[in-house]
Amino acid sequence: MSKVDHNKQQKRNSLLDSAFSLFIRNGFSKTSISDIVNAAGVAKGTFYLYFKDKYDIRNHLISHKASQVFLAAYTELQKHEDIVDFEDQVLFIIDNILNQFSENHSLVMLISKHLSWGFFTNSLIETPDKDVPAVYTIYQELLAKSSHTYRDPELMMYMILELVSGVSYNTILYEQPLPLEKIKEPLYKVLRSIFRQYRVEG
Template structure:
């Protein structure tokens, strides 16, 4: 059982995360001070630096943890499905991410284009120790099983996630150039077109 000291430390960190998420989803980060975050969390300003070096470090940690949860839920849903084909697996994961973000527009507003940070950032806080490669492994494994060959599979996955978050953010939040419902068929056609580059018949 964790000691009271450890529990207290974790509770303070959780309060910081909740306070920062509340403020970052309502103001531009440049308008939010560390003092304001600490005040919202109900802790001393000096305590902030026990966990994060600055507010940008905290923001990146939040983006990472929320993005990781989104990806993990999508992978769990895929595991429970009967889908085996590579392309259908990728489309399923993107569709599940779509579903999650449609239900949490405030989270999408915060993450913006940064979902790939959960897999590809090398500049995250040293306090992040989670495995960032499960989706990479799944992508490569299912591609190989289906006979797909990409010169750089991680780059392909990165492009897909970049396209996904950019399209979701612009269409769901700003309706640019239209609503996501209008662009949805073309969006998934574009994802399949990217994946088709490594199709066995073209490899």
């Protein structure tokens, strides 16, 4: 990455980080573009080089944070060479993401309500860095190495993400109906049943 590109990336990331802090602290509706650029220490015109409006930066922020969370989980997975089964790999990544969320409720509030089809189709295609593979690409690579073939693998992942998103939000933030650690076992059993339903046998 050239110095110019690096500086552009730094400014964009500074705007995203400032927006994240302000959205969490003050709320989306009470945060202005002026607030964001002032916190980032850049000119207002710089904002419009990267984002169309406040809604656009929120959407990019969700994509940015979601990709960071997934890639952190995937990086941890790579340390476990003994986990070679596709389904075990996906469950490891999900478990790691849920643990990240449990340690940072701000991420849950920002991402979890959007952690479904938009996460899979939009944010997963984006990359936080040009040298880092897109999350969707990683998913396809894991799938290609699987010992099973799955019909409609994108629909399968949609079902899984919808379930995990719906279960995790109240569980992590309010421990309802159960704390996260107690709900993991029944949740993962259901996820394994989804995998089985989408396997192509024979």
